[in-house]
Amino acid sequence: MALSGKVCLVVGASSGVGHAVAIRCGKEGATVVACSRRMHLLNFLVEEIGSNATAVHMDVTDHKEVLDKVNDIFEKFGRIDILVYAAGIFTYSLIKNKFFEDWRKMIDTNCQGLVNVVASVFSEMQSRKIGGNIAVISSDAGRVPYPGLSVFCGTKFFVEGFLRSLRLESKLNDIVITSIQPGDVQTPSQQWTTDTEAAQLFSPLHCPPEQCQRAWDAMLKPEQVADAVIFALSQPKGTAVNEVLIQPITGPV
Numbered sequence: 108m109a110l111s112g113k114v115c116l117v118v119g120a121s122s123g124v125g126h127a128v129a130i131r132c133g134k135e136g137a138t139v140v141a142c143s144r145r146m147h148l149l150n151f152l153v154e155e156i157g158s159n160a161t162a163v164h165m166d167v168t169d170h171k172e173v174l175d176k177v178n179d180i181f182e183k184f185g186r187i188d189i190l191v192y193a194a195g196i197f198t199y200s201l202i203k204n205k206f207f208e209d210w211r212k213m214i215d216t217n218c219q220g221l222v223n224v225v226a227s228v229f230s231e232m233q234s235r236k237i238g239g240n241i242a243v244i245s246s247d248a249g250r251v252p253y254p255g256l257s258v259f260c261g262t263k264f265f266v267e268g269f270l271r272s273l274r275l276e277s278k279l280n281d282i283v284i285t286s287i288q289p290g291d292v293q294t295p296s297q298q299w300t301t302d303t304e305a306a307q308l309f310s311p312l313h314c315p316p317e318q319c320q321r322a323w324d325a326m327l328k329p330e331q332v333a334d335a336v337i338f339a340l341s342q343p344k345g346t347a348v349n350e351v352l353i354q355p356i357t358g359p360v
Protein backbone atom coordinates (compact mmCIF):
# COMPACT_ATOMS: atom_id res chain seq x y z
CA MET A 108 0.00 0.00 0.00
CA ALA A 109 1.39 3.34 -1.14
CA LEU A 110 0.72 5.39 2.02
CA SER A 111 1.33 2.80 4.72
CA GLY A 112 2.40 4.35 8.04
CA LYS A 113 1.65 7.93 6.91
CA VAL A 114 -0.59 10.35 8.78
CA CYS A 115 -2.81 12.12 6.26
CA LEU A 116 -4.91 15.20 7.04
CA VAL A 117 -7.74 15.70 4.54
CA VAL A 118 -9.46 19.07 4.86
CA GLY A 119 -12.86 19.32 3.16
CA ALA A 120 -13.42 15.58 3.55
CA SER A 121 -17.18 15.61 4.11
CA SER A 122 -18.09 15.78 0.42
CA GLY A 123 -16.98 15.51 -3.20
CA VAL A 124 -13.29 15.35 -4.05
CA GLY A 125 -12.08 15.48 -0.43
CA HIS A 126 -14.39 12.61 0.51
CA ALA A 127 -13.00 10.46 -2.33
CA VAL A 128 -9.42 11.38 -1.41
CA ALA A 129 -9.98 10.42 2.25
CA ILE A 130 -11.33 7.01 1.24
CA ARG A 131 -8.41 6.37 -1.15
CA CYS A 132 -5.85 7.45 1.47
CA GLY A 133 -7.47 5.03 3.95
CA LYS A 134 -7.31 2.19 1.37
CA GLU A 135 -3.63 3.00 0.75
CA GLY A 136 -2.88 2.35 4.43
CA ALA A 137 -2.70 5.92 5.77
CA THR A 138 -4.04 7.06 9.12
CA VAL A 139 -6.69 9.54 7.96
CA VAL A 140 -7.72 12.64 9.88
CA ALA A 141 -10.85 13.91 8.13
CA CYS A 142 -11.80 17.57 8.70
CA SER A 143 -14.58 19.97 7.76
CA ARG A 144 -17.64 21.52 9.47
CA ARG A 145 -20.39 18.92 8.92
CA MET A 146 -19.51 16.37 11.59
CA HIS A 147 -22.40 14.01 10.78
CA LEU A 148 -20.97 13.49 7.26
CA LEU A 149 -17.43 13.06 8.61
CA ASN A 150 -18.70 10.46 11.10
CA PHE A 151 -20.23 8.41 8.24
CA LEU A 152 -16.95 8.71 6.34
CA VAL A 153 -14.86 7.56 9.29
CA GLU A 154 -17.16 4.57 9.74
CA GLU A 155 -16.63 3.70 6.07
CA ILE A 156 -12.83 3.99 6.24
CA GLY A 157 -12.46 2.05 9.49
CA SER A 158 -10.30 2.18 12.61
CA ASN A 159 -7.51 4.13 10.88
CA ALA A 160 -9.70 7.25 10.54
CA THR A 161 -10.72 10.11 12.85
CA ALA A 162 -13.13 13.00 12.32
CA VAL A 163 -12.21 16.51 13.48
CA HIS A 164 -14.33 19.66 13.23
CA MET A 165 -12.51 22.45 11.41
CA ASP A 166 -13.83 25.68 9.90
CA VAL A 167 -10.94 26.73 7.66
CA THR A 168 -11.97 30.40 7.77
CA ASP A 169 -11.33 30.51 11.54
CA HIS A 170 -7.54 30.65 11.82
CA LYS A 171 -7.59 30.17 15.62
CA GLU A 172 -9.59 26.96 15.33
CA VAL A 173 -7.34 25.78 12.47
CA LEU A 174 -4.15 26.36 14.45
CA ASP A 175 -5.53 24.71 17.62
CA LYS A 176 -6.83 21.67 15.74
CA VAL A 177 -3.62 21.23 13.74
CA ASN A 178 -1.58 21.43 16.95
CA ASP A 179 -3.89 18.86 18.59
CA ILE A 180 -3.42 16.52 15.62
CA PHE A 181 0.38 16.86 15.76
CA GLU A 182 0.21 16.14 19.52
CA LYS A 183 -2.07 13.12 19.13
CA PHE A 184 -0.41 11.47 16.13
CA GLY A 185 3.13 12.80 16.52
CA ARG A 186 3.29 13.95 12.89
CA ILE A 187 1.38 14.94 9.76
CA ASP A 188 3.04 13.53 6.64
CA ILE A 189 0.42 14.60 4.13
CA LEU A 190 -2.03 17.49 3.92
CA VAL A 191 -4.70 17.41 1.23
CA TYR A 192 -6.63 20.70 1.09
CA ALA A 193 -9.93 20.03 -0.68
CA ALA A 194 -12.15 22.60 1.06
CA GLY A 195 -13.59 25.01 -1.42
CA ILE A 196 -16.59 26.78 -2.85
CA PHE A 197 -17.44 26.90 -6.55
CA THR A 198 -20.27 29.08 -7.87
CA TYR A 199 -21.10 30.83 -11.12
CA SER A 200 -21.89 34.55 -10.91
CA LEU A 201 -21.99 37.66 -13.06
CA ILE A 202 -20.16 40.63 -11.58
CA LYS A 203 -23.04 42.96 -12.48
CA ASN A 204 -25.33 40.92 -10.18
CA LYS A 205 -23.38 41.87 -7.01
CA PHE A 206 -23.48 38.60 -5.06
CA PHE A 207 -21.18 40.10 -2.42
CA GLU A 208 -21.89 37.57 0.32
CA ASP A 209 -21.34 34.56 -2.00
CA TRP A 210 -18.02 36.07 -3.13
CA ARG A 211 -16.88 36.75 0.44
CA LYS A 212 -17.48 33.11 1.39
CA MET A 213 -15.73 31.86 -1.75
CA ILE A 214 -12.67 34.07 -1.22
CA ASP A 215 -12.57 33.25 2.54
CA THR A 216 -12.68 29.50 1.90
CA ASN A 217 -10.62 29.13 -1.28
CA CYS A 218 -7.92 31.69 -0.38
CA GLN A 219 -7.79 32.67 3.32
CA GLY A 220 -8.80 29.17 4.47
CA LEU A 221 -6.06 27.65 2.34
CA VAL A 222 -3.46 30.00 3.82
CA ASN A 223 -4.71 29.30 7.37
CA VAL A 224 -4.42 25.54 6.97
CA VAL A 225 -1.22 25.40 4.91
CA ALA A 226 0.60 27.84 7.23
CA SER A 227 -0.41 25.85 10.33
CA VAL A 228 0.74 22.52 8.87
CA PHE A 229 3.77 23.77 6.93
CA SER A 230 5.31 25.52 9.96
CA GLU A 231 5.12 22.32 12.02
CA MET A 232 6.44 20.13 9.18
CA GLN A 233 9.33 22.56 8.80
CA SER A 234 10.23 22.91 12.48
CA ARG A 235 10.00 19.14 13.07
CA LYS A 236 12.14 18.51 9.92
CA ILE A 237 9.89 15.65 8.84
CA GLY A 238 9.35 16.67 5.21
CA GLY A 239 6.01 15.82 3.69
CA ASN A 240 3.45 16.47 0.99
CA ILE A 241 0.94 19.27 0.65
CA ALA A 242 -1.58 18.68 -2.15
CA VAL A 243 -4.22 21.29 -2.91
CA ILE A 244 -7.33 20.83 -5.03
CA SER A 245 -7.04 23.91 -7.22
CA SER A 246 -8.79 23.96 -10.64
CA ASP A 247 -8.17 24.30 -14.35
CA ALA A 248 -9.74 27.72 -13.68
CA GLY A 249 -6.44 28.59 -11.97
CA ARG A 250 -4.76 28.31 -15.39
CA VAL A 251 -7.26 29.92 -17.77
CA PRO A 252 -10.25 32.24 -17.33
CA TYR A 253 -13.84 31.05 -17.77
CA PRO A 254 -16.93 33.26 -18.31
CA GLY A 255 -19.29 33.46 -15.34
CA LEU A 256 -16.49 32.40 -13.01
CA SER A 257 -14.49 35.60 -12.58
CA VAL A 258 -14.43 35.48 -8.76
CA PHE A 259 -13.89 31.72 -8.70
CA CYS A 260 -11.07 32.02 -11.27
CA GLY A 261 -9.61 34.85 -9.21
CA THR A 262 -9.48 32.60 -6.14
CA LYS A 263 -7.83 29.79 -8.09
CA PHE A 264 -5.25 32.13 -9.70
CA PHE A 265 -4.46 33.13 -6.10
CA VAL A 266 -4.09 29.42 -5.19
CA GLU A 267 -1.66 28.89 -8.06
CA GLY A 268 0.45 31.97 -7.21
CA PHE A 269 0.53 31.02 -3.53
CA LEU A 270 1.61 27.44 -4.26
CA ARG A 271 4.23 28.41 -6.84
CA SER A 272 5.89 30.79 -4.37
CA LEU A 273 5.58 28.37 -1.46
CA ARG A 274 7.29 25.70 -3.57
CA LEU A 275 10.41 27.86 -3.61
CA GLU A 276 10.43 27.97 0.22
CA SER A 277 9.55 24.33 0.68
CA LYS A 278 12.26 22.76 -1.50
CA LEU A 279 14.76 23.45 1.30
CA ASN A 280 12.56 21.48 3.70
CA ASP A 281 11.76 18.43 1.59
CA ILE A 282 8.07 19.38 1.45
CA VAL A 283 6.45 18.65 -1.92
CA ILE A 284 3.72 21.10 -2.93
CA THR A 285 1.27 19.80 -5.52
CA SER A 286 -1.53 21.63 -7.28
CA ILE A 287 -4.27 19.35 -8.60
CA GLN A 288 -6.18 21.18 -11.34
CA PRO A 289 -9.43 19.40 -12.21
CA GLY A 290 -11.94 20.42 -14.83
CA ASP A 291 -15.64 19.73 -14.12
CA VAL A 292 -16.18 17.02 -11.48
CA GLN A 293 -19.43 15.28 -10.47
CA THR A 294 -19.78 16.82 -7.00
CA PRO A 295 -22.50 18.67 -5.06
CA SER A 296 -20.72 22.00 -5.63
CA GLN A 297 -21.98 21.92 -9.24
CA GLN A 298 -25.40 22.87 -7.80
CA TRP A 299 -24.47 25.63 -5.35
CA THR A 300 -24.92 28.62 -7.69
CA THR A 301 -27.51 31.13 -6.49
CA ASP A 302 -27.03 33.53 -9.44
CA THR A 303 -29.52 31.83 -11.78
CA GLU A 304 -28.74 34.22 -14.64
CA ALA A 305 -25.07 33.16 -14.56
CA ALA A 306 -26.01 29.49 -14.24
CA GLN A 307 -28.37 29.74 -17.23
CA LEU A 308 -25.64 31.30 -19.33
CA PHE A 309 -22.63 29.24 -18.30
CA SER A 310 -23.34 26.14 -16.20
CA PRO A 311 -23.17 22.96 -18.33
CA LEU A 312 -25.96 21.56 -16.11
CA HIS A 313 -28.47 24.35 -16.74
CA CYS A 314 -30.27 22.72 -19.68
CA PRO A 315 -33.08 20.24 -20.45
CA PRO A 316 -32.84 16.94 -18.49
CA GLU A 317 -31.44 14.77 -21.29
CA GLN A 318 -28.71 17.26 -22.19
CA CYS A 319 -28.03 17.81 -18.50
CA GLN A 320 -27.51 14.07 -17.95
CA ARG A 321 -25.04 13.97 -20.86
CA ALA A 322 -23.14 16.94 -19.42
CA TRP A 323 -23.05 15.29 -15.98
CA ASP A 324 -21.87 11.95 -17.44
CA ALA A 325 -19.05 13.73 -19.27
CA MET A 326 -17.63 15.17 -16.04
CA LEU A 327 -14.81 13.57 -14.04
CA LYS A 328 -15.74 11.38 -11.10
CA PRO A 329 -14.30 12.46 -7.71
CA GLU A 330 -12.52 9.09 -7.56
CA GLN A 331 -10.54 9.97 -10.71
CA VAL A 332 -9.31 13.17 -9.07
CA ALA A 333 -8.44 11.11 -5.98
CA ASP A 334 -6.34 8.81 -8.22
CA ALA A 335 -4.40 11.87 -9.41
CA VAL A 336 -3.80 12.90 -5.79
CA ILE A 337 -2.53 9.43 -4.87
CA PHE A 338 -0.22 9.47 -7.92
CA ALA A 339 1.32 12.73 -6.67
CA LEU A 340 1.62 11.46 -3.09
CA SER A 341 3.25 8.15 -3.91
CA GLN A 342 6.34 9.31 -5.78
CA PRO A 343 9.81 8.34 -4.55
CA LYS A 344 11.68 10.76 -2.28
CA GLY A 345 13.26 13.53 -4.34
CA THR A 346 10.53 13.57 -6.99
CA ALA A 347 8.01 16.41 -6.95
CA VAL A 348 4.79 16.21 -8.96
CA ASN A 349 4.16 19.94 -8.92
CA GLU A 350 0.98 20.18 -10.99
CA VAL A 351 -1.60 17.74 -12.31
CA LEU A 352 -4.07 19.08 -14.88
CA ILE A 353 -6.91 16.55 -15.17
CA GLN A 354 -9.97 17.26 -17.30
CA PRO A 355 -12.84 15.55 -19.07
CA ILE A 356 -11.78 14.85 -22.65
CA THR A 357 -14.64 17.13 -23.77
CA GLY A 358 -13.25 20.19 -21.94
CA PRO A 359 -9.56 20.84 -22.61
CA VAL A 360 -8.12 24.25 -21.66
Ligand SMILES: NC(=O)c1ccc[n+]([C@@H]2O[C@H](COP(=O)([O-])OP(=O)(O)OC[C@H]3O[C@@H](n4cnc5c(N)ncnc54)[C@H](OP(=O)(O)O)[C@@H]3O)[C@@H](O)[C@H]2O)c1
Nearest residue numbers: 119121122123124143144145166167194195291292294296
Ligand atom coordinates in the same frame (compact mmCIF):
# COMPACT_ATOMS: atom_id res chain seq x y z
N1 LIG B 1 -16.64 20.14 -8.71
C1 LIG B 1 -15.92 20.68 -9.68
O1 LIG B 1 -16.31 20.67 -10.86
C2 LIG B 1 -14.56 21.24 -9.38
C3 LIG B 1 -13.73 21.57 -10.48
C4 LIG B 1 -12.47 22.11 -10.22
C5 LIG B 1 -12.07 22.32 -8.92
N2 LIG B 1 -12.89 22.00 -7.89
C6 LIG B 1 -12.42 22.27 -6.54
O2 LIG B 1 -12.42 21.10 -5.77
C7 LIG B 1 -12.49 21.47 -4.37
C8 LIG B 1 -13.53 20.57 -3.72
O3 LIG B 1 -14.79 20.89 -4.24
P1 LIG B 1 -15.93 19.80 -4.49
O4 LIG B 1 -16.36 19.96 -5.90
O5 LIG B 1 -15.49 18.47 -3.99
O6 LIG B 1 -17.09 20.44 -3.58
P2 LIG B 1 -18.02 19.86 -2.42
O7 LIG B 1 -18.47 18.47 -2.72
O8 LIG B 1 -19.05 20.90 -2.24
O9 LIG B 1 -17.03 19.81 -1.16
C9 LIG B 1 -16.54 20.97 -0.60
C10 LIG B 1 -15.88 20.63 0.71
O10 LIG B 1 -15.35 21.84 1.26
C11 LIG B 1 -15.69 21.88 2.63
N3 LIG B 1 -15.75 23.24 3.12
C12 LIG B 1 -16.41 24.30 2.59
N4 LIG B 1 -16.28 25.38 3.38
C13 LIG B 1 -15.53 24.99 4.44
C14 LIG B 1 -15.07 25.62 5.63
N5 LIG B 1 -15.35 26.93 5.89
N6 LIG B 1 -14.33 24.92 6.50
C15 LIG B 1 -14.04 23.61 6.26
N7 LIG B 1 -14.44 22.95 5.18
C16 LIG B 1 -15.19 23.62 4.28
C17 LIG B 1 -17.04 21.19 2.71
O11 LIG B 1 -17.22 20.69 4.03
P3 LIG B 1 -18.27 21.25 5.13
O12 LIG B 1 -19.38 21.93 4.40
O13 LIG B 1 -18.65 20.03 5.88
O14 LIG B 1 -17.46 22.20 5.96
C18 LIG B 1 -16.82 20.04 1.74
O15 LIG B 1 -16.22 18.96 2.39
C19 LIG B 1 -12.86 22.97 -4.36
O16 LIG B 1 -11.72 23.75 -4.09
C20 LIG B 1 -13.31 23.23 -5.78
O17 LIG B 1 -13.07 24.55 -6.18
C21 LIG B 1 -14.13 21.45 -8.08
